[in-house]
Amino acid sequence: MLGVCYYPEHWSKEQITSDIPRMRELGIQWVRIGEFAWSLIEPAPGKFEWQWLDEVLNLFELEELKVILGTPTATPPKWLVDRCPDILPVDKEGRIRKFGSRRHYCFSNSNYREEVRRIVSILAQRYGNHRAVSGWQLDNEYGCHDTVRCYCPSCQKAFRMWLENRYGDIDTLNEAWGTSFWSQRYRSFKEIELPNLTVTTPNPSHLMDYFRFSSNQVCSFNQLQVEILRELSPHRFITHNFMGGFVDFDHFTLAQDLDLASWDSYPLGHTISFFGSTDLEESYIRRGHPDISAFSNDLYREVGGGRFWIMEQQAGPVNWAPYNPIPAPGMVRLWTLEAIAHGAEVVSYFRWRQVPFAQEQMHSGLLHPDSTPGPGFYEVQKVARELANIELPSVRKSSVALIFDYEAAWVFEIQPHGEGVSYLHLVFQFYSALRQLGLDVDVLSPRASLEGYKLVVVPSLPIVSKEALESLQDFAGIVVFGPRTGSKTETYSIPPILPPGPLQELISLKVTQVESLPPQMEKVHWQNREYPVGIWKEWVETELQPEMTFADGRGAAFRYDRYYYFAFWPGEALLVDFFAWLVKGAGLNPERLPKGLRLRRRGDLVFAFNFADQASEVTAPATAHFLLGSREIQPGEVAIWRE
Numbered sequence: 001m002l003g004v005c006y007y008p009e010h011w012s013k014e015q016i017t018s019d020i021p022r023m024r025e026l027g028i029q030w031v032r033i034g035e036f037a038w039s040l041i042e043p044a045p046g047k048f049e050w051q052w053l054d055e056v057l058n059l060f061e062l063e064e065l066k067v068i069l070g071t072p073t074a075t076p077p078k079w080l081v082d083r084c085p086d087i088l089p090v091d092k093e094g095r096i097r098k099f100g101s102r103r104h105y106c107f108s109n110s111n112y113r114e115e116v117r118r119i120v121s122i123l124a125q126r127y128g129n130h131r132a133v134s135g136w137q138l139d140n141e142y143g144c145h146d147t148v149r150c151y152c153p154s155c156q157k158a159f160r161m162w163l164e165n166r167y168g169d170i171d172t173l174n175e176a177w178g179t180s181f182w183s184q185r186y187r188s189f190k191e192i193e194l195p196n197l198t199v200t201t202p203n204p205s206h207l208m209d210y211f212r213f214s215s216n217q218v219c220s221f222n223q224l225q226v227e228i229l230r231e232l233s234p235h236r237f238i239t240h241n242f243m244g245g246f247v248d249f250d251h252f253t254l255a256q257d258l259d260l261a262s263w264d265s266y267p268l269g270h271t272i273s274f275f276g277s278t279d280l281e282e283s284y285i286r287r288g289h290p291d292i293s294a295f296s297n298d299l300y301r302e303v304g305g306g307r308f309w310i311m312e313q314q315a316g317p318v319n320w321a322p323y324n325p326i327p328a329p330g331m332v333r334l335w336t337l338e339a340i341a342h343g344a345e346v347v348s349y350f351r352w353r354q355v356p357f358a359q360e361q362m363h364s365g366l367l368h369p370d371s372t373p374g375p376g377f378y379e380v381q382k383v384a385r386e387l388a389n390i391e392l393p394s395v396r397k398s399s400v401a402l403i404f405d406y407e408a409a410w411v412f413e414i415q416p417h418g419e420g421v422s423y424l425h426l427v428f429q430f431y432s433a434l435r436q437l438g439l440d441v442d443v444l445s446p447r448a449s450l451e452g453y454k455l456v457v458v459p460s461l462p463i464v465s466k467e468a469l470e471s472l473q474d475f476a477g478i479v480v481f482g483p484r485t486g487s488k489t490e491t492y493s494i495p496p497i498l499p500p501g502p503l504q505e506l507i508s509l510k511v512t513q514v515e516s517l518p519p520q521m522e523k524v525h526w527q528n529r530e531y532p533v534g535i536w537k538e539w540v541e542t543e544l545q546p547e548m549t550f551a552d553g554r555g556a557a558f559r560y561d562r563y564y565y566f567a568f569w570p571g572e573a574l575l576v577d578f579f580a581w582l583v584k585g586a587g588l589n590p591e592r593l594p595k596g597l598r599l600r601r602r603g604d605l606v607f608a609f610n611f612a613d614q615a616s617e618v619t620a621p622a623t624a625h626f627l628l629g630s631r632e633i634q635p636g637e638v639a640i641w642r643e
């Protein structure tokens with residue numbers, strides 16, 4: 001179940017020949033290679049150097065290591081950029097982004113798409129049936145370094161066509177975008193530009209469509225590669241390595257063309273980038289926030305239709321976060337087992353050896369640049385042995401579903417209406433509260449079936465489609481809606497009947513005003529307790545008796561039948577108390593976990609992880625049989641028992 005990311009193009013023949021058996025010995029079975037190797041395969045136009053890659057693949061076959069081959073399209077060579085300079089992307093400020101790092105291409109550019117077709121076909125013809133090649137990774141981290149949204153002439157042209165396709169005639173667009181405002185009326189699609197460099201904020205409907213268009217370009221770019229590989233490399237799986245906490249394109253849509261999802265897990269880098277270093281528990285600086293990887297694991301399992309990998313697992317300090325601490329002892333092993341508890345099929349470490357030159361020389365590997373093992377190496381050794389003795393049951397559906405929507409993230413981004421109004425942070429609070437109660441969560445698209453769940457949590461879904469409404473209506477369990485749900489139409493306006501728009505069919509209330517506030521400036525009362533809240537607050541008109549109230553007595557949360565609506569930004573403490581009370585009524589068994597302790601079930605196995613800097617006790621039944629660890633669980637330790 002373990003793999004490693006490897007760059008044979010960085011190392012000598014001698015190193016490669018000794019590396020490969022060493023990987024095998026360590027317990028590695030999968031190796032990802034090639035995703036940045038274009039100029040080494042094709043150093044000049046049409047001139048190919050295959051020998052090095054032939055040799056490496058044959059060595060892998062000999063050692064019985066399975067290869068995931070990357071398509072090298074994240075790094076077009078210099079000669080290609082010089083031949084077709086129009087493939088370079090343009091940033092929001094209108095500046096061309098130059099050659100010299102990576103991801104220097106525009107998703108819309110047709111010259112680049114031609115080149116991609118060519119190189120992927122050539123690679124697939126050569127290695128598509130190679131015995132070492134088990135699967136493909138397309139490109140690398142679509143959107144990394146802010147590359148989904150491009151402002152070049154190719155994008156402008158493609159955007160106009162996309163709009164024409166969507167609206168048919170320009171009057172429909174004018175109506176949808178509300179262009180009577182500020183004299184924005186267009187006479188034809190040819191007049192429409194990309195929404196950057198405007199004097200003040202662009203029209204939100206224009207932005208929303210541009211975000212949708214950009215997402216769509218990534219999906220069709222991916223699809224183009226899929227089609228070639230399906231034909232030329234049968235019986236190989238196709239995946240892409242997504243990023244954690246990244247929402248610039250719709251991953252659910254893109255992954256429909258893949259066989260499985262994979263993602264790149266850097267718990268320390270992600271924790272510090274997401275929370276900043278000041279508000280963070282000290283223990284989490286070196287261990288990561290206990291829900292940060294869990295959330296992406298639960299998301300990408302669903303993105304991949306039940307199948308996911310960790311394609312890059314942090315195995316030491318990274319080089320790109322605001323701070324780059326060395327992980328606490330045991331964490332590489334813990335993160336590995338955590339991903340597996342959430343259903344990962346393979347965990348592949350980044351990278352085999354720290355590379356002493358170029359941009360990532362400060363990024364660790366399992367081996368130091370001199371090939372001596374780093375701490376991560378020994379942890380992999382340990383976990384590989386442990387995994388060999390554990391038979392893993394398959395993953396079951398969770399009882400709780402959390403609805404996650406990429407368009408929702410764009411709605412918040414386009415008009416946050418206040419500081420700290422971030423969709424991801426809102427979602428994370430709901431998710432984390434559920435996890436602090438020991439619950440397993442499936443993170444679903446609003447288009448997914450809700451059958452079999454007991455509780456569905458919708459942190460926010462501003463645009464409620466007809467299908468989503470119907471599936472919520474058909475669902476027999478409890479549904480909890482967060483603020484701003486139903487607050488926008490498909491074309492980014494306030495619904496004529498006011499928010500929560502179509503949701504008024506489920507719970508009869510009307511949001512007449514909203515305000516944003518500094519954090520913790522308000523108070524909410526619930527069941528004789530008082531909670532500081534802030535950031536977002538709504539004024540609701542309804543006949544319903546409130547479940548929670550603000551300090552001035554106005555309603556803050558409402559219930560009708562099995563639907564709950566939060567008219568404010570609930571803090572974590574309130575959510576933990578609320579869900580503890582709610583899920584008990586729904587027949588679930590909440591367990592308030594000690595700080596930093598988390599549980600996750602896989603089949604009949606329960607995994608416990610301790611992210612705190614003190615020991616914890618797990619409440620396994622007296623008859624529990626421990627496969628790993630014990631009831632007392634040390635910092636950075638893991639326990640596994642059978643239920």
Ligand code: GAL
Binds near residue numbers: 141264312319320360
């Ligand atoms: C990922 C990327 C890798 C490497 C790594 C460093 O974002 O896919 O190529 O740069 O980060 O942490």
Ligand code: ZN
Binds near residue numbers: 150156
């Ligand atoms: Zn472009």
